Amino acid sequence: MPARESTLLQSWHHNARSWIEAIRTGAIESRQQVTDQAILLAVMGRQPERVLDLGCGEGWLMRALADRAIEAVGVDGDPTLVEAARGAGSSTVHVASYEELVEAKVNVGNDYDLICANFALLHQDIIPLLAAMNALLVPGGTLVIQTLHPWTAAAGDYQDGWREETFAGFEGQWQPMPWYFRTLSSWLNALDMAGFRLVTLQEPQHPQSPVPQSLVLVAERRESSQL
Numbered sequence: 001m002p003a004r005e006s007t008l009l010q011s012w013h014h015n016a017r018s019w020i021e022a023i024r025t026g027a028i029e030s031r032q033q034v035t036d037q038a039i040l041l042a043v044m045g046r047q048p049e050r051v052l053d054l055g056c057g058e059g060w061l062m063r064a065l066a067d068r069a070i071e072a073v074g075v076d077g078d079p080t081l082v083e084a085a086r087g088a089g090s091s092t093v094h095v096a097s098y099e100e101l102v103e104a105k106v107n108v109g110n111d112y113d114l115i116c117a118n119f120a121l122l123h124q125d126i127i128p129l130l131a132a133m134n135a136l137l138v139p140g141g142t143l144v145i146q147t148l149h150p151w152t153a154a155a156g157d158y159q160d161g162w163r164e165e166t167f168a169g170f171e172g173q174w175q176p177m178p179w180y181f182r183t184l185s186s187w188l189n190a191l192d193m194a195g196f197r198l199v200t201l202q203e204p205q206h207p208q209s210p211v212p213q214s215l216v217l218v219a220e221r222r223e224s225s226q227l
């Protein structure tokens with residue numbers, strides 16, 4: 001694993017407890033106000049029966065889907081987060097790094113109607129991972145990605161590249177996390193290269209905020225005749 005990717009995953013091992021606390025106490029306002037609802041609606045809108053939550057963290061989205069009678073399986077690279085997800089009621093949650101998923105070293109099941117990644121694609125080379133996820137979908141299956149909105153997150157530097165999240169303003173002990181900023185065209189190119197066709201693009205916004213809170217990309221698995 002390249003050095004930055006390895007530091008990224010390592011930061012989650014360090015930050016897992018603080019992250020669980022932040023999510024379960026509702027400490028991240030944008031999630032409470034806008035983005036939790038946005039991903040849930042985007043997923044529900046596709047009416048899936050079976051969903052894989054990629055980079056599921058402590059599992060809030062799997063629980064929200066299970067409450068709506070949708071079967072949700074999770075996978076995450078941090079064992080503490082996976083244990084927390086299982087402990088909160090999600091029965092099928094796998095521990096695997098994205099690298100292991102690309103190399104098919106861990107079997108997380110297949111024939112999913114939909115795979116979602118909520119603020120979980122933070123590394124540089126996402127195309128091999130998205131291509132591996134493509135193969136786990138039923139024909140015509142859906143990929144839903146929610147991520148930081150590139151124009152909001154750009155902070156005046158609109159080009160692909162590594163950035164650092166320091167978690168300033170969050171309670172608890174945090175290790176800085178490297179993450180890879182990508183422009184809108186870079187996201188769309190990654191989807192295309194991984195065999196997906198963009199269906200919709202949403203920019204969830206809070207009525208009292210002048211900027212979007214996130215970017216939601218809904219894409220369909222392209223069939224080979226469309227490649």
Ligand SMILES: C[S@@+](CC[C@H](N)C(=O)[O-])C[C@H]1O[C@@H](n2cnc3c(N)ncnc32)[C@H](O)[C@@H]1O
Pocket residue numbers: 008009012023054055056057058059060061076077078081096097098099117118119120121122123
């Ligand atoms: C910002 S959290 C989002 C968690 C969850 N999707 C949510 O909405 O709360 C990012 C997640 O991606 C996972 N992750 C990051 N890099 C990873 C990697 N290389 N392999 C596996 N999981 C990874 C982390 O462990 C973490 O749970």
